Amino acid sequence: MHFKTSPVETYDFVSWEDLTRRTSESRQPLVIANVPLGPCLAKWEPHYLARAVGDRPVKVHVSSTPAMDFLAKNFLYKTMPFCEFVRRIGEDRHKEYFVSETELYYLRSVGSDRREVADLQVQFPEIAADFKVPGFIPTEDYFSSVLRVGSDGLRVWTHYDVMDNVLAQVHGRKKVYLFSPSDAPNLYLSGDKSRVVDLEEPDFERFPLLERTLRFECTLRPGDVLYIPALWFHNTICIGPSIGVNVFWKNLPHSMYDNSDVYGNKDLVPASKVYGSEISTFKINGV
Ligand SMILES: O=C(O)CCC(=O)C(=O)O
Ligand SMILES: [Fe+2]
Secondary structure (H helix, E strand, C coil), X not given: CCCXXXXXXXXXXXXXXXXXXXXXHHCCCEEEECCCXXXXXHHCCHHHHHHHXXXXXXXXXXXXXXXXXXXXXXXXXXXXXXXXXXXXXXCCCCCCCCCCCCCEEEEECCCCCCCCCXXXXXXXXXXXXXXXXXXXXXXXXXXXXXXXXXXXXXXXXXXXXXXXXXXXXXXXXXXEEEXXXXXXXXXXXXXXXXXXXXXXXXXXXXXXXXXXCEEEEEEECCCCEEEECCCCEEEEEEEXXXXXXXXXXXXXXHHHCCCCCCCCCCCCHHHHHHHCHHHHHHHCCCC
């Protein structure tokens, strides 16, 4: 058994205007190569980040298996100094560890309390100026900028977000699988997350409807930016220690978004009025 696959369309960066046109016309995922992301492309690697940010504590995901599964909760959240976290990202085996000497780590930066949105300028002022927010995002619609750092092989579960998003790769590579929102009935969803975590060799016996899906795929290299339209499912795998930033923005009228949503993944206001609040309660601690 297998499913159909398709590469994500890829273009070389031309201009921000060109990107505005392409993303608003197609609303399909796109990879844009050679994007001018600023000095981060030359500077960011684990040692540089460790020196620049220092020992400020960060809350990270710690997983004994590469495939993190939000629904099965097969990982822990632990707080450690940022410099210690990026040092461990580069190790195959750890002298000090929480669950196993080969455990993997993942940072999805967050605000300093449950109401603060992730913003590179606020939580990582030492390095924020290195990263140029892609210039086609309307300033008034900008929502958050999220630092994403992960160990080699670390996989983030299949989910969707409710805002448009660009995922910029700065260091290392990242494999990304995507599915259209029209594949939702075939993805065994629980809220905004899929029970199917392994999309490389999925269990077709357990998830036979997967055969009906079309899996889009791409591998991001430093300087590549992936446009992930709102509601598209995505699943990511770090290839080598990986550093990137994603930026969410409000592509719809702002009154459509839930004001208490700091992750960009709560149902839109009209949807939660239809479904009721119990569905939205799935969505705390999302990515
Ligand atoms: O890059 C990752 O690790 C996850 C990215 C993601 O979920 C997003 O950009 O919305
Ligand atoms: Fe996401």
